[in-house]
Amino acid sequence: MLNSDVVRTSLQKTSRRNFLKASTAVTAGAVAGSLSVARSAHAAGDEVLKVGLIGCGGRGTGATVNALNADKNNKITAMADAFGDRLENSRKQLKKSKPEQVAVDDDHCFTGFDGYQKLIDSGVDVVILATPPQFRPMHLKACVDAGKHVFCEKPVAVDAPGIRSVLASCEQAKKKNLSIVSGLCWRYHPAVRETMKRVLDGAIGDIVAIQTSYNCGTLWHRGHKPEWTEMEYQMRNWYYFTWLSGDHNVEQHVHSLDKSAWAMHEKPPVRAWGLGGRQVRTEQPKYGDIFDHHAVVYEHANGVRVYSYCRQMAGCFNDVSDRILGTKGRCNVLKHKIEGENPWQYRGKGGSMLEIEHQELFAAIRSGKPINNGLYMARSTMLAILGRMVDYTGKAITWDEAINSKQDLSPKSYAWDADPPTKPDADGKYPIAIPGVTKFV
Numbered sequence: 001m002l003n004s005d006v007v008r009t010s011l012q013k014t015s016r017r018n019f020l021k022a023s024t025a026v027t028a029g030a031v032a033g034s035l036s037v038a039r040s041a042h043a044a045g046d047e048v049l050k051v052g053l054i055g056c057g058g059r060g061t062g063a064t065v066n067a068l069n070a071d072k073n074n075k076i077t078a079m080a081d082a083f084g085d086r087l088e089n090s091r092k093q094l095k096k097s098k099p100e101q102v103a104v105d106d107d108h109c110f111t112g113f114d115g116y117q118k119l120i121d122s123g124v125d126v127v128i129l130a131t132p133p134q135f136r137p138m139h140l141k142a143c144v145d146a147g148k149h150v151f152c153e154k155p156v157a158v159d160a161p162g163i164r165s166v167l168a169s170c171e172q173a174k175k176k177n178l179s180i181v182s183g184l185c186w187r188y189h190p191a192v193r194e195t196m197k198r199v200l201d202g203a204i205g206d207i208v209a210i211q212t213s214y215n216c217g218t219l220w221h222r223g224h225k226p227e228w229t230e231m232e233y234q235m236r237n238w239y240y241f242t243w244l245s246g247d248h249n250v251e252q253h254v255h256s257l258d259k260s261a262w263a264m265h266e267k268p269p270v271r272a273w274g275l276g277g278r279q280v281r282t283e284q285p286k287y288g289d290i291f292d293h294h295a296v297v298y299e300h301a302n303g304v305r306v307y308s309y310c311r312q313m314a315g316c317f318n319d320v321s322d323r324i325l326g327t328k329g330r331c332n333v334l335k336h337k338i339e340g341e342n343p344w345q346y347r348g349k350g351g352s353m354l355e356i357e358h359q360e361l362f363a364a365i366r367s368g369k370p371i372n373n374g375l376y377m378a379r380s381t382m383l384a385i386l387g388r389m390v391d392y393t394g395k396a397i398t399w400d401e402a403i404n405s406k407q408d409l410s411p412k413s414y415a416w417d418a419d420p421p422t423k424p425d426a427d428g429k430y431p432i433a434i435p436g437v438t439k440f441v
């Protein structure tokens with residue numbers, strides 16, 4: 001699907017996104033890259049691997065604990081967050097839970113929008129990327145340029161230019177023998193792995209349809225302080241702004257769409273259409289500009305349809321499940337169960353997928369046999385972005401149109417006094433997408 005024009009556009013695009021210290025980053029990255037690549041091919045069993053964390057929130061802190069659990073010779077040596085208070089909180093929690101493996105002095109704590117590059121340049125071997133997804137393409141590119149292995153949280157972008165950049169960075173990582181492990185954690189869940197293996201091996205015959213749902217309740221909100229600029233308000237409450245989170249069908253439902261892509265042998269659909277809106281989470285400026293429900297149909301070339309639903313509303317029926325229907329049976333993926341001609345229930349070992357993804361990442365680094373989850377993490381995120389595109393515009397949009405979309409959700413400048421891409425009007429209301437009116441770009 002990806003032609004050379006697309007790759008070229010993505011590279012030009014990425015360099016524009018990386019306006020922050022672009023030239024110094026490239027020079028430092030080139031030098032650091034050549035050193036770490038040699039090292040990355042193999043790290044001796046007891047050699048300390050230095051981990052850096054970018055995005056010190058709930059998941060970043062948790063992922064760091066997983067990384068430190070994975071290998072007693074791992075140490076976290078640097079941390080970066082847009083906000084000092086978030087970083088300090090995380091550093092305290094980490095010191096409490098893994099005192100022997102936390103070696104982050106004040107000189108290795110970096111804040112602001114450019115902290116990520118300082119962390120990358122601080123001598124770390126492996127970087128955990130756990131900011132909101134708006135920044136993932138830029139941070140991933142900087143890591144790969146500098147020759148760092150990456151644990152890359154989902155989703156990996158919020159728009160198609162970001163996806164193209166991620167695909168290019170992951171190709172680059174392959175050439176440099178760097179590992180890129182994705183936070184699409186169900187791919188590392190022992191029972192889900194075994195279940196999906198059977199589906200892919202034909203236990204339910206040919207797939208006819210997939211129903212995938214992430215219908216759940218509401219989430220956090222971090223309030224509004226008068227001293228915050230509009231940029232700080234949106235960054236603190238990133239979940240509710242499409243340019244930062246991609247909308248909840250990207251931020252959260254990507255887990256479900258990733259399982260459908262896995263079942264479809266990673267083949268993208270031909271096109272999608274759907275519907276969505278904001279019915280409950282309407283308060284402004286509290287709930288920014290994202291929708292609170294989405295329903296999308298993904299049409300595949302072989303006639304299979306993926307019916308995808310996600311909702312974030314309190315007091316409703318909740319269902320987080322993936323059901324695959326085949327000519328010889330059905331699979332309930334999260335119950336690890338197959339019914340029909342070849343009934344089966346997983347009875348094997350348990351294990352935490354969040355720990356396993358890090359165990360496999362560090363084993364890959366130490367053995368010099370890199371893992372690269374780049375293609376599926378980018379494609380599954382693109383599926384979710386396509387879902388948002390069809391719901392916001394009300395149109396049917398093909399995969400090719402979507403992945404070549406020129407819509408760039410990044411702001412002109414990343415600074416606390418800069419304008420975010422969406423701003424409230426005189427009544428404090430953000431513009432919201434209107435199906436049938438909002439244009440596909």
Ligand SMILES: NC(=O)c1ccc[n+]([C@@H]2O[C@H](COP(=O)([O-])OP(=O)(O)OC[C@H]3O[C@@H](n4cnc5c(N)ncnc54)[C@H](O)[C@@H]3O)[C@@H](O)[C@H]2O)c1
Nearest residue numbers: 055056057058059060081082086130131133153154155183
């Ligand atoms: N795999 C999973 O199961 C899972 C679970 C939860 C979250 N996540 C993903 O992890 C990411 C973070 O989610 P979270 O729940 O930890 O959110 P969070 O708000 O708790 O943490 C995000 C942190 O990133 C910081 N940040 C924002 N922009 C930054 C920048 N440009 N540079 C440095 N730091 C920046 C924020 O200040 C915040 O501390 C999201 O992409 C989310 O989808 C994955």
